[in-house]
Amino acid sequence: MSQVTVRSVVYQIDGQPYEGRLAFDAEHKGARPGLLMAPNWMGVSAGAEEIARSVAAKGYVVLIADVYGQAVRPQNADQAGAAMMPLKNDRALLRKRMQAAFEQLQKQGEAAVDTSKLAVFGFCFGGCCALDLARTGAAVKAAVSFHGTLDSPNPADAKNIKGSVLVLHGASDPLVPKEQLPAFEEEMNAAGVDWQLLSYGGAVHSFTDPHANVPGKMMYDAKTLRGRSSRCMTCWRKCSRADSVESTPTPGVGVFVYNGVGSLRDFGSSIRSTSPGTVGQSPAAHLRRASSMAAGSLATKFQLIRRGPSSGAPPNSTA
Numbered sequence: 001m002s003q004v005t006v007r008s009v010v011y012q013i014d015g016q017p018y019e020g021r022l023a024f025d026a027e028h029k030g031a032r033p034g035l036l037m038a039p040n041w042m043g044v045s046a047g048a049e050e051i052a053r054s055v056a057a058k059g060y061v062v063l064i065a066d067v068y069g070q071a072v073r074p075q076n077a078d079q080a081g082a083a084m085m086p087l088k089n090d091r092a093l094l095r096k097r098m099q100a101a102f103e104q105l106q107k108q109g110e111a112a113v114d115t116s117k118l119a120v121f122g123f124c125f126g127g128c129c130a131l132d133l134a135r136t137g138a139a140v141k142a143a144v145s146f147h148g149t150l151d152s153p154n155p156a157d158a159k160n161i162k163g164s165v166l167v168l169h170g171a172s173d174p175l176v177p178k179e180q181l182p183a184f185e186e187e188m189n190a191a192g193v194d195w196q197l198l199s200y201g202g203a204v205h206s207f208t209d210p211h212a213n214v215p216g217k218m219m220y221d222a223k224t225l226r227g228r229s230s231r232c233m234t235c236w237r238k239c240s241r242a243d244s245v246e247s248t249p250t251p252g253v254g255v256f257v258y259n260g261v262g263s264l265r266d267f268g269s270s271i272r273s274t275s276p277g278t279v280g281q282s283p284a285a286h287l288r289r290a291s292s293m294a295a296g297s298l299a300t301k302f303q304l305i306r307r308g309p310s311s312g313a314p315p316n317s318t319a
Helices: 046-056 079-086 091-107 124-135 155-160 181-192 229-239 267-271 285-308
Strands: 004-013 014-024 032-038 061-064 115-125 142-146 164-170 194-199 255-259
Touching: 004 046, 004 091, 014 046, 032 091, 032 124, 032 229, 046 255, 061 091, 079 091, 079 124, 079 194, 091 115, 091 124, 115 124, 115 194, 124 142, 124 155, 155 181, 164 181, 181 229
Parallel strands: 032 061, 032 115, 115 142, 142 164, 164 194
Antiparallel strands: 004 014, 014 061, 194 255
């Protein structure tokens, strides 16, 4: 049984201190795949740490990126917006801070990382951060965005993307302008990126966040997150064998595959199985559930890091 440890990782950018959180199994001695996690607009927080723990327990070394600075820890939406917007408006600065965190993941001395197996993922603002890191040409095998914005100040940067891209999007998300979806498709296709976008019917922004409770705008969606580890394990095995990838997604709970690609096209089935409801659960239980579901989805995607791409299907084929 894994014993996940969380340690602080302090580093400098332009002479200023930044502090991320590193989650890993301290009992494991060998190198493991490394994941950089970009948290939502609240930055490095207890909720972000809980997600990092859940993902690390599945066999990864996870570093939560600090893009605000050691002294900036938002406590409410106003503070989070004030910290986030300067970076949203200065994507070069955002990318610089993500690159610095990515370097720390690889060179920190607490947990051995297999630097040939690296990926990035993020939630909300963190989804934007994850995609932007991929656009820099960082050596990530995969970049995953959970309900994040998709725009790029320079779409041509997508040509730098080295790995696969997966976007999990709420179809009714009012904070991600609908025109960003076809623009993202055009950006990815023009660059020949191996990409997939899943749009969840009825889901709005922050559907993985159990604390989100602004009806019609930001809401936790247990139905969207339903799934079990066994389903993820099945998908892992399918992703590792070219002859096992399903040609069409399994019918589910309102998931629309906006575009499908090769070995990623079965990803959706791993997060569409039914499971017991969450009525009556405490906020802490909801957070553990959301963390577990996110971890399962990420582990499914990042199995491509462990064993490599499995399908010979051409990029951007329709699922």
